[in-house]
Amino acid sequence: MTSIITRTRNAFRAFTRAFSGYDIAGGSARWPAAYALxxxxxxxxxxxxxxxxxxxxxxxxxxxxxxxxxxxxxxxxxxxxxxxxxxxxxxxxxxxxxxxxxxxxxxxxxxxxxxxxxxxxxxxxxxxxxxxxxxxxxxxxxxxxxxxxxxxxxxxxxxxxxxxxxxxxxxxxxxxxxxxxxxxxxxxxxxxxxxxxxxxxxxxxxxxxxxxxxxxxxxxxxxxxxxxxxxxxIAPLALELDNCIDAAVVKLRTTCLVGMVVRDPEGNFPFDPTTDPASLYLEPGATLRLPPGADVSFPPTSEMNTVAEVLSHIERLVCAGxxxxxxxxxxxxxxxxxxxxxxxxxxxxxxxxxxxxxxxxxxxxxxxxxxxxxxxxxxxxxxxxxxxxxxxxxxxxxxxxGWPAIDELKKAKADTLAVAAKLRSRQEIISEGGRDPADVDAEIENDPFAADDLSASAGSIASQNETENENA
Incomplete structure (x- = not known):
């Protein structure tokens, strides 16, 4: 009885997927069977x-x-x-x-x-x-x-x-x-x-x-x-990023190694003591003596021009997620x-x-x-x-x-204008910086260097344009 109910349920689901009209239902078989919660x-x-x-x-x-x-x-x-x-x-x-x-x-x-x-x-x-x-x-x-x-x-x-x-x-x-x-x-x-x-x-x-x-x-x-x-x-993609970086590092190390293959078309390899195969190696400015008839070929290395773009794209995806x-x-x-x-x-x-x-x-x-x-x-x-x-x-x-402003002067001018236009309050601006407005007012009141004309000075600064500030 249970098997009949199960087969009927599966058949109904298959029918629903086939005639749902949406590919998301899996009727086209593009979606993996496990790709669902x-x-x-x-x-x-x-x-x-x-x-x-x-x-x-x-x-x-x-x-x-x-x-x-x-x-x-x-x-x-x-x-x-x-x-x-x-x-x-x-x-x-x-x-x-x-x-x-x-x-x-x-x-x-x-x-x-x-x-x-x-x-x-x-x-x-x-x-x-x-x-x-x-x-x-x-x-x-x-x-x-x-x-x-x-x-x-x-x-x-x-x-x-x-x-x-x-x-x-x-x-x-x-x-x-x-x-x-x-x-x-x-x-x-x-x-x-x-x-x-x-x-x-x-x-x-x-x-x-x-x-x-x-x-x-x-x-x-x-x-x-x-x-x-x-x-x-983003954990699986971060793991792939690690694998890509490891592969790129191995590729760089392999590219830095100069490998060569010495071939002798005659098949004799008449090496003298100065051209012993065990002593052949390349270094900057070195001149090698090879046997007569021997030539040198280097294995091809693939380009890595696009590796940085791929890694940067994966990093952006991980950070966005x-x-x-x-x-x-x-x-x-x-x-x-x-x-x-x-x-x-x-x-x-x-x-x-x-x-x-x-x-x-x-x-x-x-x-x-x-x-x-x-x-x-x-x-x-x-x-x-x-x-x-x-x-x-x-x-x-x-x-x-609070978050530090990218441009302190522009932020201060914007806050001053917003308070003057009564679009924002001092308490709101001070609270955004993570301070208690009562503490700030108490500090200003107890500050012996606080002048009464600071508000007027702030207003004149807010009215300055960028050219005036740069010339100052």
């Missing part, structure tokens, strides 16, 4: 860990992939974000900022690491593994927050327990992530030590509440419980002009801002801030009578380091 979530779970291991190897051995990850991590994190407390009471906001600054300087369980360095490790895990896990730990001695970075393998990928739909409250565990009956994440199953650590523990995974785990990942498909490295699509400008990852700044570089940076900056806000802030920094405030209140270090009634007052916004 029939079950994206299941296939991602099956390939995710193997893909991360291969990309981890490339991150340590492939120069281009290593450069892509380095620039991506530096762009996302920089030296770490600054925070702006939203509480309307200046005294309470100052207490929160003081607690955050203390936590920022030493945030990890291991000790000796600032939050900027910790976020760099988390961002690198996002690129290599497609996900990063952070456990929120409370130091029992000081009642202060500490962070423990978990490897992707520490969340037991083999831990899968289906609920089978028996009861609505029956939890379901998929790849180490536990869901309740409504589909909400409630816990993670974590191994005590990383599986690849020396003398790793053999204890089974422990259940840790989702309130204590921050999972940074990008779900590509609805219902995906785990992440997938964003470099998965990774979302990093090719000139930035390869260091080839001579191949672009100002407009192309600015356009490439604008696209890259948009991608980085999306990763910062959608994943680093939403999935990691916001839970860290909430737990930090909670510990300050529960420990009695901060008095907050409105914490339960108005929790929104205890939120925060995070400002990441």
């Amino acid at each position: 029939h079950s994206p979530v299941t296939q991602q779970l099956a390939a995710g860990r193997l893909a991360s291991r291969k990309i981890a190897h490339q991150a340590e051995n492939n120069a281009l992939v290593s450069s892509i990850i380095l620039h991506g991590v530096n762009a996302i994190v920089g030296d770490g974000p600054t925070v702006r407390a939203m509480h309307p009471n200046p005294e309470t906001a100052a207490q929160l900022l003081h607690a955050w600054n203390s936590f920022f300087q030493d945030c990890s369980v291991e000790g000796g690491m600032s939050l900027g360095g910790y976020l760099s490790r988390a961002a690198r895990g996002f690129y290599v593994d497609g996900e990063s896990f952070t456990q929120l730990v409370t130091d029992p001695a000081t009642m202060r927050l500490k962070l423990r970075l978990l490897t992707a393998d520490q969340v037991d990928h083999s831990k899968t327990v289906p609920s089978l739909g028996l009861t609505g409250d029956m939890p379901m565990i998929v790849a180490g992530v536990e869901f309740d009956g409504t589909g909400r994440r409630v816990a993670f199953w974590v191994l005590p030590t990383p599986p690849d650590a020396p003398w790793a523990s053999v204890e089974p995974p422990a259940r840790i509440s989702a309130l204590d785990i921050c999972h940074v990942f990008e779900p590509r498909f609805p219902g995906a419980p785990r992440g997938m490295s964003p470099l998965t699509a 990774a979302g990093v400008p090719a000139f930035m990852a390869t260091g080839d700044f001579g191949a672009i002009n100002f407009s192309a570089g600015k356009l490439g940076l604008a696209t890259f900056q948009r991608r980085i801002k999306a990763l910062q806000q959608n994943h680093i802030v939403a999935q990691l920094l916001n839970p860290i801030w909430d737990r930090l405030v909670l510990l300050e209140v529960l420990s009695g270090r901060m008095r907050a009578p409105d914490y339960e009634s108005n929790p929104e007052r205890y939120g925060a916004s995070f400002l990441f380091p």
